[in-house]
Amino acid sequence: MPINLKDKKRLASRVTGVGIHRIKFDTDHLDDIADAITRENIRSLITANTIQIKPFTGTSRGRAQTKLDQRHKRGTTQGSKQGRKGARVGKKEVYVAKVRSLRRLLKIAKDRKDLTNPEFWTLYKKVGGNTVRNKAHLRTLMDEIKTKRKD
Template sequence: MTDLSAQKRLAADELDVGEDRVWFDPEAQSELAEAITREDIRDLIADGTIRTEDAQSNSRGRARERDAKRDYGHRTGAGSRKGKAGARRNKKDEWVSRIRAQRSRLKELRDDEEVLDRTQYRELYNKASGGEFDSVARLEAFAENNYDVDIGGDD
């Protein structure tokens, strides 16, 4: 077999890729061996005798499998974690999502369902802002117990 390393080097330079990505047509060995100038290499590239192979990348298959398991809550135990809880789940983001849910539920109770009057709404709004309720459910339970209102659920 002929040594085509010089041709491979020239072709890689012309194609602007690494030598490993240069493909030579196995049927055209003699033609390739005779190509000794850059012009010859450019002609062979134009003919399709020399071309660039696609770059290879790492397979994402195993990563997709892992991600699917994590969607089910697997592989998330203490041994799989790096970083404190606050780094994995930001306290402020958690607060923002919780308070937004509570405030939107309060607005629904005031406007749509007309369960709360303005005074009750404002009292509950301020309590929620003060962090008194862990969740929307706790907020509703407090409203039912203390304001003698019936908030859906037992229809």
């Protein structure tokens, strides 16, 4: 009759701090494992190599690596590109990259005390609303705000 060692496996995983699937019992000493009822017993069985811990297996990067290699193999020089710009790099990706860089610029200006809090937020909202075209445009808007403040 087979012995149910599910609880022992759970206890061993708790003691070692690894998952249940990484616990492996030595089939020759199943009676010893069945007799072990305390954490101390489990620890002694681990040192005796009756209970073994399988090595951690992560997600294989093999397929991802082959995809990367394929992508780099294809010609991306001028003349080899097909499809319009928006087909290769999406509008949203472009927008997100632009907004992040502009917000970074705004944050630096605020930390340097170039902008006051209300001024910062007016520009921040303009950036989020896609009113600001690029960094140069943002700088001109910041300069306009500074000149207004001086007047």
